[in-house]
Amino acid sequence: MxxxxxxxxxxxxxHSLRVNRHLYSxxxxxxxxxxxxxxxxGRVLALDGNVMLTERDxxxxxxxxxxxxMSVHKNVKDxxxxxxxxxxxxKELTRYDTVERIDLVEMDGQVIEACRTYLPENACKLDDSRVHIYFDNALRFIRRCTDEYDLIIVDSNDPFGPSEGYFTREFYGxxxxxxxxxxxxxxxxGSPFYKHDAxxxxRSHKRIVNTFPISRVYQAHIPTYAAGYWLFGFASKKYHPIEDFDEEHWKSLHLSTKYYTTKLHIGSFYLPAYLEKMLEEVEA
Amino acid sequence: MxxxxxxxxxxxxxHSLRVNRHLYSxxxxxxxxxxxxxxxxGRVLALDGNVMLTERDxxxxxxxxxxxxMSVHKNVKDxxxxxxxxxxxxKELTRYDTVERIDLVEMDGQVIEACRTYLPENACKLDDSRVHIYFDNALRFIRRCTDEYDLIIVDSNDPFGPSEGYFTREFYGxxxxxxxxxxxxxxxxGSPFYKHDAxxxxRSHKRIVNTFPISRVYQAHIPTYAAGYWLFGFASKKYHPIEDFDEEHWKSLHLSTKYYTTKLHIGSFYLPAYLEKMLEEVEA
Structure with missing residues (x-):
């Protein structure tokens, strides 16, 4: 078969992956x-038929x-x-000793339960004493917070369907x-290659640019995502992702990594001409 | 259908692409x-079932x-x-005025003919007066040449099948x-992600390192290639790809590009940790 x-x-x-076994549905x-x-x-998590993560990448x-x-802001606590x-x-965040509190807001408790059971290597640090899990709508949760965090990581689905609200002007505000x-x-x-994603x-970059004084986009090669080419937004009130990056300080932490390097940190902000053009179009 | x-x-x-029409076989x-x-x-060229190029990427x-x-060596003529x-x-090379001669050695004349007919945008500069096409085996062709070129570009298939000879120690010599x-x-x-490619x-990087005093690898995101992640080898007798790179000189040529930028030039040599490790393994 x-x-x-x-x-x-x-x-x-x-994009198709051969399957040994369908473990959970x-x-x-x-x-x-x-x-x-x-x-x-290895094991693959899909939500609504879209790959969210694989053990291999x-x-x-x-x-x-x-x-x-974490390498730009040297004293992230909350x-x-x-x-x-x-x-x-x-799991990656708990490797930093400065971190005192990680509030994780996930609306779907069933995702966490499935990952605890079938992706234990990923989920292994959810029980760290600094981690607090809230099963809540993130918009409702954050609306109550003022001047509370050093870092917010929006690790959402794509901006279609249940995560659409995490890509609005109101949300970034x-x-x-x-x-x-x-x-x-x-x-x-998201990815800048296919039209719908681009x-x-x-849209989302424009809203972030209008909200934060510093807003830059950086890239990575992720084979199982659309076009193998993925972007992240870096939005900041004070720190510039390259000018305020202290390479030596991060190296002194001796964190071993498989993808990130301090050089690649810089290179990840050097984008293809077609992407720079797309960003400039909405930054004007 | x-x-x-x-x-x-x-x-x-x-990796699958929907097809409007099979134009040539x-x-x-x-x-x-x-x-x-x-x-x-757009139009896609496949050799032995592997995508070689698409109009879109x-x-x-x-x-x-x-x-x-071309931006590291400022006076490429041959x-x-x-x-x-x-x-x-x-097509890209003919945009430089310094270029006096481009010898193109392609063993398969039928590829050139098919591209002239079905991919005219790609093939349009094959008739430039500086271009000389040789239907020959590249090993035999180059063996006759000594101290003749400023630049050699090996734009071969993958190192399996007919192009295998372009990845040997003898060939690099x-x-x-x-x-x-x-x-x-x-x-x-090739690509460093899937085992067979990696x-x-x-193997090929090791052979180049043993042949040239300067040998570095750089990367690009190419959606239709394996894992969307592709590598190029830069091997050189004298020029270092970053230290000898004169950003201002290249900008003064006013060549418009859709992917390459002088910043991305530098970033493309800043590689993921797992790839640096793979390269170091064979550089030792």
């Missing part, structure tokens, strides 16, 4: 949750969304993580208010 | 040649394999291009001999 999981990265482009109040075991990518996403802001129920982002005066917000910013990325 | 073209990027990973002495029209990627490959060496029968690399004392060789170096990349 041949079992394949296929995802349309664009209406006319399909559940329908929560918010979405369809599936976990597969695959020969090439999650390190790229998780390292890039955490170490970039963090808010939105989405990220799989625990991969939390309440994130801004919830941050300290030197706070940073990082979000997954338009969503431009 | 639904018509899809599928390519296995790894034994358990498939021919079997040459060397390989199976197909050209499709697709809604997302060829600019990434062609710009990165040409502008990186160039040898191996493979590249589609003409995309030649005759390229070295064919270059002037400040010459540069750039080659497509091993081939390491």
């Amino acid at each position: 041949e079992l394949w999981f296929s995802e349309c990265h664009a209406p006319d482009v399909k 559940g329908k929560s109040e918010y979405q369809q949750i599936d976990i597969f075991d695959t020969p090439e990518f 999650e390190f790229i996403y998780d390292e890039m969304i955490t170490h970039i802001p 963090i808010l993580v939105i989405g990220a129920g799989d625990g991969g982002v939390v 309440i994130c801004y208010n919830a941050l300290h005066e030197d706070g940073i917000m990082v979000n997954q910013q 338009e969503a990325m431009q | 639904e018509l899809w073209f599928s390519e296995c990027h790894a034994p358990d990973v498939k 021919g079997k040459s002495e060397y390989q199976q040649i197909d050209i499709f029209d697709t809604p997302e990627f 060829e600019f990434i490959y062609d710009e990165m394999i040409t502008h990186i060496p 160039i040898l291009v191996i493979g590249a029968g589609d003409g995309g690399v030649v 005759i390229c070295y001999n064919a270059l002037h004392e400040d010459g540069i060789m750039v080659n497509q170096q 091993e081939a990349m390491q």
Whole structure:
């Protein structure tokens, strides 16, 4: 028997992974949750049929969304993580000794439960004493917060469906208010290659630019995401992602990584000409 | 009717493009040649079932394999291009006024003919008066050359099948001999993500390191190639790809590009930690 999981990265482009076994399938109040075991990518979490993470390439996403802001702001104590129920982002964050509190707001408790059971390597740090999990709507949760966090990581789904509210002007405004005066917000910013994704990325970048004084986009190669090419937004009240980056300080922490390096940190902000043009179009 | 073209990027990973029309199919002495029209990627050239280029993303490959060496060596007059029968690399090279001669060695004349007919935008500069096309085996061709070129671009297929000979120690040695004392060789170096590709990349990098005093690897995001993540090798007798790179000089040429920028030039050499480790393993 041949079992394949296929995802349309664009209406006319399909990415398929051979499947050993369909380990979990559940329908929560918010979405369809599936976990597969695959020969090439290990275990794969899909929400509503879209790959969220695989054991084989999650390190790229998780390292890039955490170490970039954590190496720019040297004294991050209080963090808010939105989405990220799989625990991969939390796992990276708990490696820093400065961190005192990680509030994780995930609306779908069923995702966390499935990941605890089937992706224990990702979820292993959800029980760290600094981690507080809130099953809540992130907009409602953050609206109550003012001047409370050093870092907010928006590790949401794509801006279609249940996570749409995390890409609005209002949402970025309440994130801004919830941050300290030197706070940073990082979000997954989609892919610029296929038209539908590119338009969503431009919309969301425009809203962030209008909210934060510093707003830059950086990139990573993530094989299982659309076009293998993924972006993150770095939005900040004070720190510039390159000018305020202290390479030596981060190296002194001796954190071993599989993707992130201090050089790649800088290179990840050097974008292709076509993408620079797209960003400039909405920055004007 | 639904018509899809599928390519296995790894034994358990498939990348598929919806096809409007199969425009050309021919079997040459060397390989199976197909050209499709697709809604997302425009026309697609496949050799032996592997995507070589698409109209939509060829600019990434062609710009990165040409502008990186052309911006480091400021006075390139004589160039040898191996493979590249589609003409995309030649098209970028003819934009430089310093260039006096481009020798294109392609063993398969049928590829050139098919591209002239079905990919005229790529092939349009094959008739430039500076371009000389040789239908020959590249090893035999270069063996006759000593101290003749400023730049050699090895735009070959993958190191399996008909192009295998372009990834050997002997081949890099005759390229070295064919270059002037400040010459540069750039080659497509595959992808480091899937095991089979990664091993081939390491083998070939080791051989280049043993042949040239300067040898560095750089990267680009190419959606239709394996894992969307592609590498190039920069091998050189004298010039370092970053230390000898004169950003202002290249900008003064006013060449417009869709992918390459002088900043991205630098960033493309800042590699992920896992890839640096793979390269160091064979550099020792």
